[in-house]
Amino acid sequence: MQITVNTPACVGAGQCVMAAGELFDQDDDGIVMLLEDSPDAAQQAGARRAASLCPARAIKIAE
Amino acid sequence: MTGSHSIVPDTDAAPKCPFHSPESVFEGSTPLVPSEALGALRDEAAAVPFLYSDAHQGWLVTRHSLGRAVLEDPRFSMYPRRMPLGPSGGHPLDIDDRAIHSVHDADLLSLDEPQHGKLRRTVLGRFSVRAVRGYQEAVQEIVRSQLVHLLEVGSPADLAAEFAQPISARTHCFVLGVPDDQVQKFISLFVDKSTSQQKWDFVREVIELRRDNLGDDVISDLLGSELTPTEIEGVLFVLMVSGRDSVAYMITTGTHILLSHPDQAALLRDDPALIQAAIEEFMRYGTMFVTLFPRTALEDVELENVLIRKGETVSVSPVAANRDERRFEDPDVFDVTRDSFGHLAFGHGQHGCVGQQLARLEIRTALGAILAEIPSLSLIEAEQSRPLPWASDLPTYEAGSLVVEWNAA
Numbered sequence A: 001m002q003i004t005v006n007t008p009a010c011v012g013a014g015q016c017v018m019a020a021g022e023l024f025d026q027d028d029d030g031i032v033m034l035l036e037d038s039p040d041a042a043q044q045a046g047a048r049r050a051a052s053l054c055p056a057r058a059i060k061i062a063e
Numbered sequence B: 001m002t003g004s005h006s007i008v009p010d011t012d013a014a015p016k017c018p019f020h021s022p023e024s025v026f027e028g029s030t031p032l033v034p035s036e037a038l039g040a041l042r043d044e045a046a047a048v049p050f051l052y053s054d055a056h057q058g059w060l061v062t063r064h065s066l067g068r069a070v071l072e073d074p075r076f077s078m079y080p081r082r083m084p085l086g087p088s089g090g091h092p093l094d095i096d097d098r099a100i101h102s103v104h105d106a107d108l109l110s111l112d113e114p115q116h117g118k119l120r121r122t123v124l125g126r127f128s129v130r131a132v133r134g135y136q137e138a139v140q141e142i143v144r145s146q147l148v149h150l151l152e153v154g155s156p157a158d159l160a161a162e163f164a165q166p167i168s169a170r171t172h173c174f175v176l177g178v179p180d181d182q183v184q185k186f187i188s189l190f191v192d193k194s195t196s197q198q199k200w201d202f203v204r205e206v207i208e209l210r211r212d213n214l215g216d217d218v219i220s221d222l223l224g225s226e227l228t229p230t231e232i233e234g235v236l237f238v239l240m241v242s243g244r245d246s247v248a249y250m251i252t253t254g255t256h257i258l259l260s261h262p263d264q265a266a267l268l269r270d271d272p273a274l275i276q277a278a279i280e281e282f283m284r285y286g287t288m289f290v291t292l293f294p295r296t297a298l299e300d301v302e303l304e305n306v307l308i309r310k311g312e313t314v315s316v317s318p319v320a321a322n323r324d325e326r327r328f329e330d331p332d333v334f335d336v337t338r339d340s341f342g343h344l345a346f347g348h349g350q351h352g353c354v355g356q357q358l359a360r361l362e363i364r365t366a367l368g369a370i371l372a373e374i375p376s377l378s379l380i381e382a383e384q385s386r387p388l389p390w391a392s393d394l395p396t397y398e399a400g401s402l403v404v405e406w407n408a409a
């Protein structure tokens, strides 16, 4: 699995950090930071959940 | 006589207005028990024809999936501002020109991109998950001291006035950077009643007090930003009026929910770690916004087989969407163990609540303290059990008073 984030689209509501704090964080301006672009098997459900909750559709997942 | 000349009108043929008015849909609604009319409309369709108070036609979105789709769609504009229960487009007339200018330039919820995003990005960093973690100790201290205050007031007491309202006001001042000696004034203007102009004057006074005394807070960030003076005043005004009442509402309503669901309260008391995720269920079940701010279609938009024509206005109902059985099983059951993420209580999309992580921290800390420290708490009377007047031209619930009693230790 490969995760990419579209930072210009991010609205900074932090849904991704709540869903998968080990994969996503927010920088000092509140914008998403990808901590890990290739999640291991145990992290993939969190990645999918983050992508589905993101209100800006800023998280893309390639399986 | 035969039946062919019955004087009973043929109801199928009687003309019936297809548009639903806000009054008819929301009447009788209360935070824990939304109106039956709203549920019936959700069964009827994902969006129903809706008539605004200025006779403008549009749609009320009742189902979760369509609500989410509308809120994510850039083909809708926040402008012109048209409220379900009030006049359209008008700015408040009782404020000075400079404030009108600020509203025009910086009222986040009536602006589109790129101006909206430019302003929002100047304050986002103070409301991220990480930034809010940094407020944890301060919020715990505020909640602790308000709990001491509540216990000193003694049983019975109004938990909304003695606990919920001051927690949200003090936290708001702390995060924004309102000086400590101005907190009482903030409370008297923003929690008690005042005119809009008095609020604008206060925004400017606080900016002057802080201009040569920057620190680690929202006001300092605004003053250090590229924004114009009217934009800075406008954004600060928005932040001062947004969410403070909502947090107080949610702490009050959350306590009301706990006191009317003792089995769920017991689950949370037995396993305090549950509260983190359970906050989403409090938000879903006790949703404050009956409708969000209206959006108007910039072009014809077809979503999930609903055609919203250019110029038509759409009001998404989080209260209806969060009790949509297509999204949440047994939606009228309050269940702290369910997965309630994805609810629309904080809105969704580009205008989704800026302060939602801060709100979660405040609500979690306040409800956690009540569960742990006053196990004998019980309800005498919740004013919100009966319909209260709407807080503004947008139908959102008011906290009302929550009179509770407990056994002194």
Ligand code: HEM
Pocket: B108, B109, B120, B238, B239, B240, B242, B243, B244, B246, B247, B250, B288, B289, B292, B293, B294, B344, B345, B346, B347, B348, B350, B351, B352, B353, B354, B355, B356, B358, B359
């Ligand atoms: C339980 C508490 C809260 C609730 C239920 C709540 C709810 C909402 C909702 C539903 C919206 C979107 C309105 C729409 O799209 O029409 C919103 C936006 C907003 N909220 Fe909150 N809110 C809460 C707390 C806060 C707090 C603590 C703040 C902090 C200052 C805040 C600041 C804002 C701002 C600035 C916006 C406008 C965002 C934009 O237009 O980009 N809210 N809130």
Ligand code: SF4
Pocket: A005, A009, A010, A011, A012, A013, A014, A015, A016, A017, A024, A026, A030, A031, A032, A053, A054, A055, A056, A057, A058, A059
């Ligand atoms: S959920 Fe989406 S919009 Fe929110 S912080 Fe993460 S990437 Fe940004």
